[in-house]
Amino acid sequence: MDELKSLKNKWANQKFDKQYSAEELNGLIQKKSKSSIKYIFYLSVTEFFLYISIPFIVPNYYESFDYYKSLNLYEFSIATSVIGYILLLYFMLRFFRNYKRISVTDSVKGHLSTILNTRRAVNQYIYFSLGILLVFLCVVMYSALLFDENLIALQEKKDSIVMIIFIIGLVISLIIGVFGLLYYFLYGRLLNPLKKNEKELMNINH
Amino acid sequence: MSSLKNEADFVILLNENQNLVHKICRMYTDSKAAHDDLFQEISIQLWRSYDRFEGKSKFSTWMYRVGLNTAITLYRKEKKRIDSGVLQDNIPQIAVEEYDSEIDEQLAWLYKKINAFSEIDKALILLYLEDKKYDEIAETLGISSVNARVKMNRIKKRLKEMINDRHDG
Numbered sequence: 095m096d097e098l099k100s101l102k103n104k105w106a107n108q109k110f111d112k113q114y115s116a117e118e119l120n121g122l123i124q125k126k127s128k129s130s131i132k133y134i135f136y137l138s139v140t141e142f143f144l145y146i147s148i149p150f151i152v153p154n155y156y157e158s159f160d161y162y163k164s165l166n167l168y169e170f171s172i173a174t175s176v177i178g179y180i181l182l183l184y185f186m187l188r189f190f191r192n193y194k195r196i197s198v199t200d201s202v203k204g205h206l207s208t209i210l211n212t213r214r215a216v217n218q219y220i221y222f223s224l225g226i227l228l229v230f231l232c233v234v235m236y237s238a239l240l241f242d243e244n245l246i247a248l249q250e251k252k253d254s255i256v257m258i259i260f261i262i263g264l265v266i267s268l269i270i271g272v273f274g275l276l277y278y279f280l281y282g283r284l285l286n287p288l289k290k291n292e293k294e295l296m297n298i299n300h
Numbered sequence: 301m302s303s304l305k306n307e308a309d310f311v312i313l314l315n316e317n318q319n320l321v322h323k324i325c326r327m328y329t330d331s332k333a334a335h336d337d338l339f340q341e342i343s344i345q346l347w348r349s350y351d352r353f354e355g356k357s358k359f360s361t362w363m364y365r366v367g368l369n370t371a372i373t374l375y376r377k378e379k380k381r382i383d384s385g386v387l388q389d390n391i392p393q394i395a396v397e398e399y400d401s402e403i404d405e406q407l408a409w410l411y412k413k414i415n416a417f418s419e420i421d422k423a424l425i426l427l428y429l430e431d432k433k434y435d436e437i438a439e440t441l442g443i444s445s446v447n448a449r450v451k452m453n454r455i456k457k458r459l460k461e462m463i464n465d466r467h468d469g
Binding site: 097098101102104105106108109110112113114115116119120122123125126127128129130131197198199200201202203204205206209287288290291294295298299 | 307310311312314315318319322323326336337339340341343344345346347348349352353357362365366368369370372373374375404406407410418419420423429430431439440441442443444447451456459460463
């Protein structure tokens with residue numbers, strides 16, 4: 095029993111070898127922060143801007159609308175693009191608003207939650223975008239099989255329809271796989287320990 | 301940005317309380333280099349949030365919050381910092397020995413034991429050893445006072461068991 099008290103006493107009076115002088119401390123606080131929040135912020139902003147710049151990066155992006163027209167999907171493709179940009183705007187606003195709320199003077203639980211919520215806004219955006227993309231691709235593919243003359247011609251050969259579906263499936267799984275890996279390495283290492291800590295604090299409160 | 305007077309006041313305050321920052325660094329790192337890195341990061345974060353602190357909350361609560369938040373959330377250890385060298389096997393061990401030799405033997409044992417605890421438990425142990433009241437612990441971590449009390453009792457029990465095991469072993 096008393097040993098715990100003596101340990102506490104020692105704890106209170108412990109001395110550290112390294113004692114910084116006022117000048118040294120003054121120098122320390124001028125240095126650049128290595129905070130990982132900064133990296134999460136830059137990565138997230140980059141992602142949003144990558145999505146904004148899709149029309150400029152993807153070759154023949156605008157010409158593809160002519161193709162959708164030939165499949166009777168012009169209005170559908172415009173509507174999906176508009177919904178995509180509304181979602182982008184909504185999630186960007188949420189992201190920046192949460193980012194501004196991150197404060198190191200918050201309680202540990204509050205701090206963890208604001209960081210994770212900031213990042214969640216980006217993740218949700220990506221899930222929604224991928225979802226819309228997937229629905230859009232399926233609709234386009236279905237219509238293409240009905241209206242695209244080249245594809246109709248191909249369908250007449252028996253095996254090629256299976257091949258087409260197989261290749262399309264492979265491409266979609268590859269895209270999702272690459273995204274998954276990228277996210278695992280980019281954010282998993284930064285955010286998993288935070289999630290674990292948040293969960294532990296939540297458990298204390300339950 | 302804060303004025304020069306502010307900066308001077310802050311440095312005095314940090315200087316007076318640097319032992320607390322050292323304790324957090326010692327708990328959350330396992331080498332001198334990482335300790336110094338974390339000390340620097342906590343100092344920067346304290347200075348950046350100094351404007352928001354002045355008068356608004358209890359000094360120690362502000363300091364614990366910033367220190368723990370930095371150690372737990374903002375700061376990720378650069379584990380690979382010595383890996384590129386050829387002497388990979390020798391260096392980390394020397395670093396640890398050197399680290400432990402400077403303090404009281406019982407405290408060195410305590411820090412070594414604490415190392416195996418989760419980051420949140422480390423925060424609880426720190427606040428327990430610092431003799432903080434349940435309200436302040438609750439406010440620092442963002443949990444309720446009742447739960448802070450329950451947790452503190454468990455931490456106390458675990459520490460006692462650790463001490464007993466040490467004598468038995």
